[in-house]
Each structure stands twice: as structure tokens, then as C-alpha cells.
Amino acid sequence: MKQMSLSESGFERKTKRTRKREFLDEMNLVVPWAELISLIAPHAPAPGAKGGRPPFAVRTMLRIHFLQQWFNLSDPAMEEALYDTPMFREFAGLDAAEDNLPDESTILRFRHLLETHNLSLQLLATVNATLADKGLLLKSGTVVDATLIAAPSSTKNSSGERDPEMHQTKKGNQWHFGMKAHIGVDADSGLVHTVTATAANAHDITQASVLLHGDETDVFADSGYRGVHKRDEVIKDHPEINWYVAMMPSHRKALDKDTPMGAIMEALEKTKARIRAKVEHPFRVIKRQFGHVKVRYRGLAKNTAQLHTLFALSNIWMVRRMLLKEVRG
Structure with a gap:
């Protein structure tokens, strides 16, 4: 038996x-x-x-x-x-x-x-279309940012070398080897609408133009994107965009907040920071909720495909309570 x-x-x-x-x-x-x-x-x-x-x-x-x-x-x-x-x-x-x-x-x-069949990109687009139909994804503003994702730095593998499409970069006083995930996020909801990936040593500003969907009027970014409005591809593809880039920390620290102009500038920086904070939420979801802190595959193409799926799922997770209310009536 x-x-x-x-x-x-x-x-x-x-x-x-x-x-x-x-x-x-x-x-x-x-x-x-x-x-x-x-x-x-x-x-x-x-x-x-x-x-x-x-x-x-x-x-x-x-x-x-x-x-x-x-x-x-x-x-x-x-x-x-x-x-x-x-x-x-x-x-x-x-x-x-x-x-x-x-x-x-x-x-x-x-x-x-x-x-x-490039279906991961279409998965993200399909999820976003569904959320847009429910009024959860707006298009008036975008926040752009990037995060580092580690890759194995060891050469103890079958090829005897690191992944040639990954690279090392220095952030602060620490060196990192891997790739960067760049995202464009809806400034209102914090949902990701665009994803690109580069080697870790690529500057964030190089992806700024492709992270925009074209319908936004305002874009928010940290101080790493200063000068973005002068780049040729941005001028060509997004000439009407208003860029709100954070002030350099050293310049902000030097503001005399006791003067009217200093107080206004400080208030403006706080407003920009509150909006930019939305871009950190998807990064937190894929890294802390889903555990994606290291690349799983060799090469940028496979890892970029996975990122599209991860951010599609993070969008759903972030608005799940609103979706559940609708489902459960």
C-alpha cells in the first residue's frame, strides 16, 4: 500500500x-x-x-x-x-x-x-498598460536614476575570465564590479515605465534620454545628471522637457538659509528630493523583496530581460492593495 x-x-x-x-x-x-x-x-x-x-x-x-x-x-x-x-x-x-x-x-x-522574442519588454509594457487603464500610471512627470547590481568578480570559472560585458566602477571609496540598472519612474505613482542596462562604469547621464517615454513635461534627477539638458540627444529628442536636477550637496550645504533666497532654494531642493524619492521604491522591491542583488547570467542582454520582468512584477507589488480592493469589491 x-x-x-x-x-x-x-x-x-x-x-x-x-x-x-x-x-x-x-x-x-x-x-x-x-x-x-x-x-x-x-x-x-x-x-x-x-x-x-x-x-x-x-x-x-x-x-x-x-x-x-x-x-x-x-x-x-x-x-x-x-x-x-x-x-x-x-x-x-x-x-x-x-x-x-x-x-x-x-x-x-x-x-x-x-x-x-523580446517578450520580457512586452511583459512590462502589458502590465503598465493594464495599470494605466486603471488610472494608476500617469505620464506628466518622470524620475530617472540608476543602481549598481553586482556580478561575480572571480575568474575561477570555465572561461577563466570575468564577464566581458560587466565592468568595475568606484562609488565613494568602494569599488564595485557588475552592471547598472537605469529606470524611468512615474513621478506620481513611483511605477517603472522604462528600463535600460549598462556596464557599471557607464555614466548615469548617458541613459537619460532613452529613459523618457516622450509624453512627460517634467523630469527629476539627482545631481549626477547635471548638464543633462545640454546633451545633443536630449536636445534632439526631448526639447520641451523641464529638467529639475538636484543641487550638488556641497553647494546646497553652502546655502545661507537665513536669507530669503537661501530659504527658497532650500525649500525647492526639499521638494525635488521628495519627488525623487519615488525612484528608490522599485529598487528596494527588487533588491530587498525579491532578493535580486547579484546578476544571474552572463552578458547584459539576458540580465536586462530579467530586469524588465522584475520591474513589471515590482509595479504590481507596489499597487497590489489598490488592485485587491478592486478585485474583492
């Missing part, structure tokens, strides 16, 4: 409702699954004409792909988690008694499918 597992015995009814389960239940309700599946389905492999094992449903593979992003799991770790964690199988729509679960090669092929 086959021994009954704990997941089949009714014991699971007595388990604590964990934060992880609460999180997955919320994501199940607020992610626009139908729209995202419709985006990917035309590119998904069809069942073979000669029979054989059919491919896993797009719905299942997309949910597994999102589990990887939310819980920072590699392809092999995701395969093991499907065997070890009934909650993950349940979320993916896999039968508890399923003999055939997606292995790491199947998970990798789905990621390659997204990369080949």
Missing part, C-alpha cells in the same frame, strides 16, 4: 497561513494573467504532430517563471522547489500527484523563449 504523504492527509488544513502563502494568494489575484498568457501563447511550442509528451501549458510555465523572480531561484533551484514545496506546485497549477514536473531544462527553454 502506498504511504500517504502529509500533503494528502489533511494535515495541511492545520498549517499556519504564512506570509509566503499570503503573498502568492495576492499575486494570483492581481497579476493580469490572461493578458500576459495571450502575449506569450503565439510563440509557445505546439504539441508534436507525431504525438509524444505535450509541452507544459504557457500558464504553468509563466507562473513558474514568476516564482523564480519573486523568490530568487535559479533554474535548478526552481526544479527542486517544485518537488519540495507543495505551495509552489499549487500556484503553478500542477497536480500534487504529478509524476512529470518541469525540469530545469524546461524552465530554461521557457526563459529562452521570452528572450528570443
